[in-house]
Amino acid sequence: MLSRAVRPAFNAAAVVSARPIAADAAGYATLREIEGRLKSIRNIEKITKTMKIVASTKLNRAQRAMVDSRSYGETSNTVFEKAETKPIESEDKKTLIIVCSSDKGLCGGIHSGLSRATRRMLEKKPNSDLVVLGEKSKAQLGRSSGKNIQLSFAGVGKDVPTFADAQAIADQISLLPTDYADVQILYNKFINATSYEATPIEAFSEEAIRESPNFAAFEIDDEVLANLREYALANSLYWALAEGHACEQSARRNAMDNASKNAGDMINRFQILYNRTRQAVITGELVEIITGASASEG
Amino acid sequence: MSLRVAQAATRIRPLAFRLPLQRRGYADPVSDKIKLTLALPHQSIYKSTDVVQVNIPAESGEMGVLANHVPSIEQLKPGLVEIIEESGGSKQFFLSGGFAIVQPGSQLSINAVEGFPLEDFSSDAVRSQITEAQKIAGGSGSEQDIAEAKIELEVLEGLQASLK
Amino acid sequence: MAFAWKASGLTYNRYLAVAARVVRRSLKEGERLKAERRGEMELKFAKWENGKQGENKSLAQANASSMAEGAGHGQGQ
Numbered sequence: 001m002l003s004r005a006v007r008p009a010f011n012a013a014a015v016v017s018a019r020p021i022a023a024d025a026a027g028y029a030t031l032r033e034i035e036g037r038l039k040s041i042r043n044i045e046k047i048t049k050t051m052k053i054v055a056s057t058k059l060n061r062a063q064r065a066m067v068d069s070r071s072y073g074e075t076s077n078t079v080f081e082k083a084e085t086k087p088i089e090s091e092d093k094k095t096l097i098i099v100c101s102s103d104k105g106l107c108g109g110i111h112s113g114l115s116r117a118t119r120r121m122l123e124k125k126p127n128s129d130l131v132v133l134g135e136k137s138k139a140q141l142g143r144s145s146g147k148n149i150q151l152s153f154a155g156v157g158k159d160v161p162t163f164a165d166a167q168a169i170a171d172q173i174s175l176l177p178t179d180y181a182d183v184q185i186l187y188n189k190f191i192n193a194t195s196y197e198a199t200p201i202e203a204f205s206e207e208a209i210r211e212s213p214n215f216a217a218f219e220i221d222d223e224v225l226a227n228l229r230e231y232a233l234a235n236s237l238y239w240a241l242a243e244g245h246a247c248e249q250s251a252r253r254n255a256m257d258n259a260s261k262n263a264g265d266m267i268n269r270f271q272i273l274y275n276r277t278r279q280a281v282i283t284g285e286l287v288e289i290i291t292g293a294s295a296s297e298g
Numbered sequence: 299m300s301l302r303v304a305q306a307a308t309r310i311r312p313l314a315f316r317l318p319l320q321r322r323g324y325a326d327p328v329s330d331k332i333k334l335t336l337a338l339p340h341q342s343i344y345k346s347t348d349v350v351q352v353n354i355p356a357e358s359g360e361m362g363v364l365a366n367h368v369p370s371i372e373q374l375k376p377g378l379v380e381i382i383e384e385s386g387g388s389k390q391f392f393l394s395g396g397f398a399i400v401q402p403g404s405q406l407s408i409n410a411v412e413g414f415p416l417e418d419f420s421s422d423a424v425r426s427q428i429t430e431a432q433k434i435a436g437g438s439g440s441e442q443d444i445a446e447a448k449i450e451l452e453v454l455e456g457l458q459a460s461l462k
Numbered sequence: 463m464a465f466a467w468k469a470s471g472l473t474y475n476r477y478l479a480v481a482a483r484v485v486r487r488s489l490k491e492g493e494r495l496k497a498e499r500r501g502e503m504e505l506k507f508a509k510w511e512n513g514k515q516g517e518n519k520s521l522a523q524a525n526a527s528s529m530a531e532g533a534g535h536g537q538g539q
Contacts, residue, residue: 071345072337075407079371079399138515146513154518155505163339163411163482164503167475171525172507174473217402220371221358223465227373227474228397234475235409238339340500376481394485395478411482412497420490427487441533442526445470449477450484457488 031281034274038267045263051106052256059249065160066190066246073201073239076232083212085204093181095128096150097121097200098173100187100240101137102157107252110188110196111136117186117198119144129180131173133241150176161245166238174230180205183233187240188247194254196247201236204229332365334381336391336408343391343413344381352406353380354398363398363406370400374410376453378460391415392460394453421461428454471533476525 087095099118101111115137122128122145130148132138134156141149153169182202189199206229209215331348352363355377376395382388396410431454434447467477479501486497505521 065340068338068340068342071335071342072339072409075335075337076397076409078335078401078405078407082369082401142513142515146510146515149510149513149515151507151509152515153505153507153521162500162502164479164501165505166339167479168503168505168521168525169507171473171475171528172521175528218369218371218399221373224357224371224373224397228371230474231397231409231478235339242339376485392485394482411478412485412500414485414489414493418490418493419488420494423490423494424488427484431484440530441470442472442529445467445472446480449467449472449480453481453484454488457485 031274031277034270034277038270038274041263041266041270045260045267048256048259048263052253052260055249055253055256059246059253062160062242062246062249063190066243069239069242073235076235077201079218079228080202080204080209080212080232083209083214083218085209085212085215087182087202088205088208088211090181094178095121095125095182095184096131096173096176096178096180097128098131098183098185098203098237098240099133099137099141100156100185100237100244101132101134102245102248103135103154104157104248104252105136106255107248108255110248110251112140113196114186114188114198115140115144121184121186121200122148129176129178131176133169156241157245157248161238161241163234163238166241167234170230170234170237173233181208185236185240187244190243190247190250193250196251201240203233203236330365331384331404332363332367333405334408335406336379336381336410336413338410338413341413346405349381349383350386351382352408353378353382354408355379355393356398363400365404367400367404367406369402372398372400374398374408375456377456378416379408379413389415390460392419392457416460419457419461421458424454424457424461428458469533471529471531473529476529 097118099114101114105111111134118130118137118141122130128148129150130141130145131151131153132141132149133153135152135154138149138152138154142152151172153172156165183205184200185203186198186200188196190196206226209225209229331350332352333346334344334349334352335346336342336344350364354361354363354372355375356372357375358372361372374393374396376393378390379393379398380388380390391413392415393408393410394412396408398406398408400406428451431447431450435444435451437444439447465477468474472480483501486494486501489497503522506518507521507524508518509516
């Protein structure tokens, strides 16, 4: 390979040659341009690779939290399965949809998937109320369905969500003045490392629990039913937030992995282009030197 | 402790003894076990594990849960849950509060917010917090601050008694 | 089985959060530091009216003041 220091000599040779120089000048400019592009793509690759490593580390923690939260949430909901609890069927009572998104982007279509699923639910029940957790879906739903939104929460997704987060959200939701027939917690369900699906978890009103077909099978002190309902809402919210968070970290890792792969492909292509262009320039110069030499001999 | 177990055992509800029809002689080894799930938001302590008996600190009173217990929804006081395992050994955890649900079919689901074995606690930390909480509970703060200090005292006194 | 905390306006979730907090604070040093992160809550929230978002406020403060308002009514949803 020719070192940079040698090139000016070739340059000089090119200038003195009798051939028009425009093509060669363009060749040099392209070469330098390609070099510049290569350098910036390499930098981007470094950044996306680092972000991928960070996301992978966070993903491990997020997935552990997800597994525990899921088992916690399922345990909490077992009683409603056994009691065969169903939402109240009522024409004049509304549905509440709680959308579990987050504040952070750079993770593929994770938030827009939730927003789309919410809009589909709103098409069926247009008068449903919305509570939106996280700024991303808030921005999307605020534009299309702002009138349905009752509450929005910010600060979601900085780290693995805490149960204290879920409890505080549940408390604020319980203060909403409407008596809902049905509460749907919409979250991203983790299917595998590359796919997730917007899925609802049902949360029940006291009335719905009391009217469960199989509720009479259980002994219960009347006073604790309200507490159970409050707690179950927090439990399901925690599960939804923790699993959604794991999906988000997984999607972010994949997005950064893809970006790094794309950068790698581009680097290869530009490297080949660079080599070819340089070869062409050298060939051109050699031709000129030989032509010049034979001209001076003649 | 043995006294407490005996006490809990006497509170077992009558239906606990209504075992399904069995052949005479040796009992089916599965039928006298209860499947326990004890889940915290951040940890699954038991996951559908066969155990012999679980003593829980229900708001309605200490309760011993055996196989075939009548289905029941119990709010838990902050306190000790004791699990008698198949091996005959027993384990204790101090739970901060939650719900225990005896499901049909000898299944027990417990959800609690925090839960630790007793050796994870510091008696000094408990003692100093009792002094602090007593001050607030008897002070002139807001009604909510006083109510919270009283909740703390209930938990701390329970912890102190368990740690002795 | 009347709950004293309910009369002071606390919700069951708040009752549980207070009990969990004091349990974490009673742990030995190493366990305590790990556990206390689980009690953190720094969310903000806003009420919406007619498609317009109101001001973002601290959720902890808003919850505390609504419980103060609920005191005496035995409020609990």
